[in-house]
Amino acid sequence: MHTGKTGLRTLGVAESFVGGGPSVLAGVVMRKDLLIDGIAYSEASVGGMDATDAVIALYESLGRRDINLIMLSGCVIAWYNIIEPARVSQATGCPVIVVTYEDSEGLEDDISTHFPDDTERLAAYRRLGERSAFTPGTGHTLYYRAEGIEHEAACQMIDALTLAGRVPEPLRVARLAARAVMRWRCLPK
Structure with missing residues (x-):
């Protein structure tokens, strides 16, 4: 991937959910x-194990071959529904960068508490591996995982796409789009 190309396209994926229904992925x-060049939606079940498939379905629904990178706003969404970046990268042929915004000790204990017999979920979480810290030019530290892309190139892309604060623009806009759909769904009928 040539990180200097202005036409390089990133698919930013973020989610929104309210209890009682599926999570919306934008x-x-x-x-x-x-420049925004497309928008698509998908759903993942809250507390399920279908988030990886939902991201892949979202990518496939676009029917595009010009997406160079997938950027995820977290990989543990919708009440411990785990997105597996390696599977997303393999299925789409695109490198994946997962961005999170808080330092933490991890979620193993929480997963074990809420899903005590779910060895598949815990194994999927453990496969995610460690996160790396990065501070883009905005001066706000974030944390990332990179799959199918070198760490230096991942940091270059995060830096280029982060204009203010610590949320890269594709993820900021995707989050807004997901929240808008969720608000619309929650309107009284």
Whole structure:
């Protein structure tokens, strides 16, 4: 991947959920020069194990071959529904960068408490591996995992796509899109 190309396209994926229904995943295709080039939606079950398939389905629904990178806003979403970046990368042929915003000791204890007999979920969480800290030019530290892309290139992309604060633009816009759909769903009928 040539990280200097302005036409490089990132699919940013973020989610929103309110108890009682599925989680909404929004995907925003954004060029490196920050032009939005597409939007798609998918759903994942709250507390389920279908988030990886939901991200892959979102990507496939776009029917595009020009997406160069997938960026995820977290990989543990919708009440411990785990997105597996390696599976997403393998299924789509795109490198994956997962971004989170808080330092933590991890979620193993929480997963074991809420899902005591779910060895598959715990194994999926453990496969995620460690996160790396990075501070883009905005001066706000974030944490990331990279799959199918070198750490230096991942940091270059995060830096190029982060204009303010610590949320890269494709993820910021995807989060707004997911929340808008969730608010619309929650309107009185």
